[in-house]
Amino acid sequence: MASGGVVDRIAAEFGVQFVSHAKRTDGRHQSKARRTCQTLLNKHGADHLRLVFGLINTPQNRGNWSAPVLTAVSWVVLNKPEWVARTDFVDRFDQLDLRVLLESAKDLNPAAPTITLSVLLSYDLDKQISVEIRGKAA
Template identity: 60%
Template sequence: MASGGHVDRIAGEFGVHFISFERRITGAHQSKARRTCHTLLKKNGEDHLRLVFGLINAGKNRGNWSARCFTAVSWLVLNRSDLADRADFVALFDRIDLDALQAVARKTDPKAPTKAMTVLLSYEMDRLAAGGEMAA
């Protein structure tokens, strides 16, 4: 069974520190998504969690350590092997602006923004894989 300390160590590898959900995030190295990351670790293992952290850790997306991002990126990796197995997967993913997708997801479905984010991320990856430009 995965422990909370294990999740903290993996997050620390990427310079991320979990804070209480009651506190306000004051920097790009803070996240309130400890519970989400713990769930991903328990369900999918540490290699999967490290991959998700690594994908979110791209230059322009660094700081998107929300539960919504972790969940959407994890779903993409687990359920879209046609994309995740591509040699250019990381390069395509790095072209996505997770902040913009989150904003669109909140507007698209305010009651279920995580599901909307997951769908939008999948659509954007499809668009980029097909050679199109990103809409968000």
């Protein structure tokens, strides 16, 4: 199967349908980021792409299928494997509001919202985990 079909199949597992970049998305189940997902699949494999989709497809964040969000979440997964290995990682990740963080990233650095979002995600997750560790030490 061509890798384009793999991307579509993985997206469909999470109820996501890709639409043309020229079309307006029509709800939380559509994304224009097919090319970004294709790149993630080619560079990091199907399991990585499924993990990224799974993190975004939580009750709080479902529908944040933009290229900057997919790329930033992928960056966190790749660069913070010790966080991903935590049993509470999905719950902690779901406490973040990706839409609000993306808007903040766009406001802070309109020229590079993806990088800025990666930093904001890392900062917020690190803050959550650090608070828990300090609480257990006390």
